[in-house]
Amino acid sequence: MNTKSEETVQSTPETVQQRIHEFLEERIKTDVAVDKDLFASGLVNSMFAMELVVFLEQAYGIAIIGEDLKLDNFRTVERMTSLVLRLLDTPVADHA
Template sequence: MTAELSSLTAESIQKELLGFLGERIKTDVEPDQDLFSSGLVSSMFAMQLVVHLEEAYDIAIVGPDLKFDNFRTVETMTSLVLRLRDASGPADDA
């Protein structure tokens, strides 16, 4: 990801995720669209989402955060990224 991680916004994360998904699944999705129930994303692809989010946003998704509900929509993934980035806090930047 080329965006400055310290200036992430929900809007910038959603835009990046929509672009990532569009490239991978070759279709446009809405931020609130359930990717699993729509059949656009498989459980195997969910693991690719985990890796992408961890690498793009410098977060670790472990334990209770590794559940389908956190990856069901672009909105839920955005919330997860923001929550985990906030939890890591500015100490990482020092």
């Protein structure tokens, strides 16, 4: 079954950005600017990138695969927000 949660349907740039920001604050115990490079600043490492992938996939019912898995998509809250919104707007192919 391929249904979207109520939250996924109602996702706006502001709500997606806020949820990602809250997740980061909770996990790294630091407030970060939405445009701060999380990796260059040393706040997170490449292993944490996988946690970000899992969080975004579960929170928004999306699949982050192929070219979307590049580290640049996870450097800032802004980039993750753009990725989520783009993937939410992309229809998922039916593999029936």
